[in-house]
Amino acid sequence: MSKILMVEDIAVDIGKLNILKGVSLAVENGVTALLGRNSAGKTVTLNTVMGYWPVRRGRIEFLGASLVGLPTHRIARQGIVYVPPRGVFHDLSVELNLSLAIGSRAYRARREYVFSILTELKDILKMPAGCLSGGQQQIVAMARALFHGPRLLLLDEPSRGLAPVIIQRIGAVIREMARQMPILLVEQNFTLASELARDFYILDDGRTVYAGTIAELAADDELKRRYLAIG
Amino acid sequence: MSLSMFLVIFLEGLSASALLFLAAVGLSIIFGLMDILNFSHGALFMSGAYVAMTIFHATGNFPLAVLAGGCAAALLGLVMERLALRPLRGRPLYQAMVTIGVMLFLDQLVIEIWGPSLISFSRWGPLAGMTAIMSGAISNYRLFLILVGLVVFLLMAGFLASSRWGAMVRAGVENAGLLEGLGVNTGLLFTFTFGLGAFLAGVGGAVYGPFIRLVDPNLGLSILIDSFIVVVIGGFGSFGGTVLGSLLIGMLQAFIGYLSPGLTVMLNVVLMAVVLLIKPDGLMSVRRWRA
Numbered sequence: 001m002s003k004i005l006m007v008e009d010i011a012v013d014i015g016k017l018n019i020l021k022g023v024s025l026a027v028e029n030g031v032t033a034l035l036g037r038n039s040a041g042k043t044v045t046l047n048t049v050m051g052y053w054p055v056r057r058g059r060i061e062f063l064g065a066s067l068v069g070l071p072t073h074r075i076a077r078q079g080i081v082y083v084p085p086r087g088v089f090h091d092l093s094v095e096l097n098l099s100l101a102i103g104s105r106a107y108r109a110r111r112e113y114v115f116s117i118l119t120e121l122k123d124i125l126k127m128p129a130g131c132l133s134g135g136q137q138q139i140v141a142m143a144r145a146l147f148h149g150p151r152l153l154l155l156d157e158p159s160r161g162l163a164p165v166i167i168q169r170i171g172a173v174i175r176e177m178a179r180q181m182p183i184l185l186v187e188q189n190f191t192l193a194s195e196l197a198r199d200f201y202i203l204d205d206g207r208t209v210y211a212g213t214i215a216e217l218a219a220d221d222e223l224k225r226r227y228l229a230i231g
Numbered sequence: 232m233s234l235s236m237f238l239v240i241f242l243e244g245l246s247a248s249a250l251l252f253l254a255a256v257g258l259s260i261i262f263g264l265m266d267i268l269n270f271s272h273g274a275l276f277m278s279g280a281y282v283a284m285t286i287f288h289a290t291g292n293f294p295l296a297v298l299a300g301g302c303a304a305a306l307l308g309l310v311m312e313r314l315a316l317r318p319l320r321g322r323p324l325y326q327a328m329v330t331i332g333v334m335l336f337l338d339q340l341v342i343e344i345w346g347p348s349l350i351s352f353s354r355w356g357p358l359a360g361m362t363a364i365m366s367g368a369i370s371n372y373r374l375f376l377i378l379v380g381l382v383v384f385l386l387m388a389g390f391l392a393s394s395r396w397g398a399m400v401r402a403g404v405e406n407a408g409l410l411e412g413l414g415v416n417t418g419l420l421f422t423f424t425f426g427l428g429a430f431l432a433g434v435g436g437a438v439y440g441p442f443i444r445l446v447d448p449n450l451g452l453s454i455l456i457d458s459f460i461v462v463v464i465g466g467f468g469s470f471g472g473t474v475l476g477s478l479l480i481g482m483l484q485a486f487i488g489y490l491s492p493g494l495t496v497m498l499n500v501v502l503m504a505v506v507l508l509i510k511p512d513g514l515m516s517v518r519r520w521r522a
């Protein structure tokens with residue numbers, strides 16, 4: 001089976017700094033976790049897939065076609081949605097956040113389905129997203145992804161800075177989303193990632209240093225200590 | 232004051248309001264949506280007036296001249312946005328500086344092309360006469376200005392209310408990367424918006440010329456000041472506020488001018504000072520979020 005997303009040995013420079021030095025990964029159906037310490041290059045990797053940063057070297061293929069050199073909006077229109085942590089437009093109401101890029105007709109058509117999963121949205125639709133709690137903002141950002149119905153979701157640290165009970169809710173939503181779309185999940189919260197993902201990749205200092213199944217990683221304390229600073 | 236006198240002054244006030252609105256609306260929209268303080272707005276307005284005058288004198292076709300004035304200003308705006316403003320996106324202070332540079336450049340360019348002295352800009356035949364209002368009369372050109380102001384107002388109000396466009400531009404200003412990642416071509420969105428503001432400035436200039444029956448190279452600066460006063464009184468970036476500010480100044484000028492012509496000279500500035508003392512954000516301060 002061909003991969004949904006394939007990243008092969010990419011290098012990315014930001015300014016004069018060599019940030020990514022050799023990142024490779026592949027995404028298939030289900031949840032794939034991208035792990036690694038702070039500043040390992042996880043966000044930059046997701047951003048590079050979206051075309052925010054140009055690659056100096058390497059290949060990025062989505063459903064068999066290269067994404068390298070395409071502008072971000074064209075990559076998005078191929079069916080990839082990137083959700084930054086709490087990525088909402090503060091100045092817009094929740095409803096506009098959800099409908100802005102897809103149009104009101106598509107919004108109305110999918111509303112019922114999305115609200116059936118994210119029942120908490122109904123009460124906050126008219127509020128400016130800037131007034132919401134961090135957890136609510138994360139829910140709105142993920143709801144927007146559901147509205148877009150992407151063929152691949154890039155989810156960047158959905159649990160960052162949230163309270164444990166809210167992280168549980170976010171985890172449940174991701175599990176539900178994973179039934180609809182393949183997800184590349186960046187997480188610092190290893191417990192959450194291990195509950196959701198099957199495969200993982202570890203980045204360290206801009207390189208893919210380890211790949212395997214989450215079950216193997218969960219059992220390998222030495223690996224977790226070395227690259228994730230756990231245990 | 233007789234009823235017919237009142238009607239005439241009212242319509243004169245309305246036409247002055249329409250002119251102020253046409254002058255200020257582009258400035259207001261570009262600031263409200265894109266956070267760009269466009270100091271070249273008056274120069275774009277003036278460029279529209281000069282181009283319209285040239286086309287009108289060459290062809291005698293005034294509608295064509297107005298369209299040409301709008302398009303010329305839009306073209307200048309598009310070039311300016313692409314070359315100078317886009318690389319500075321997210322740095323409003325630098326963008327404002329760039330627009331000052333463009334203003335100086337355009338002011339000089341107009342003098343290079345058309346010379347430093349006044350050029351007459353006559354009124355198109357069908358708009359040249361007067362219309363009787365009971366025992367009084369008002370110039371057809373003023374009625375025309377009211378019509379143009381109304382049409383532009385309705386088009387812009389409808390556009391802002393019914394489309395996602397306004398919200399998209401706001402979202403793009405807040406976080407262009409996020410919007411782009413949702414499949415929106417933000418570059419095109421910004422270029423279009425700036426071009427629209429410049430187009431409105433050009434149309435304003437094109438209909439302003441025949442009103443004062445001339446064009447002159449100082450037009451840009453005086454219009455810039457008037458527009459700023461309207462927009463400051465109305466509330467910077469608020470479309471409704473720009474409408475309100477234009478009506479307030481236009482009407483007060485007409486009625487105070489009738490009662491005591493000498494008082495109108497300082498009217499704008501005094502009015503602005505009073506409004507700012509009472510409501511420092513202008514009459515209709517902008518709601519920073521959209522539903």
Ligand SMILES: Nc1ncnc2c1ncn2[C@@H]1O[C@H](COP(=O)(O)OP(=O)(O)O)[C@@H](O)[C@H]1O
Pocket residue numbers: 014019036037038039040041042043044045
């Ligand atoms: N816009 C930027 N400009 C300069 N350096 C950046 C930028 N974004 C990220 N970096 C650097 O790239 C490295 C990787 O960052 P990032 O991908 O955000 O890490 P993380 O794995 O925590 O998501 C860090 O050293 C960071 O400082």
Ligand SMILES: [Mg+2]
Pocket residue numbers: 042043044156157
């Ligand atoms: Mg990160």
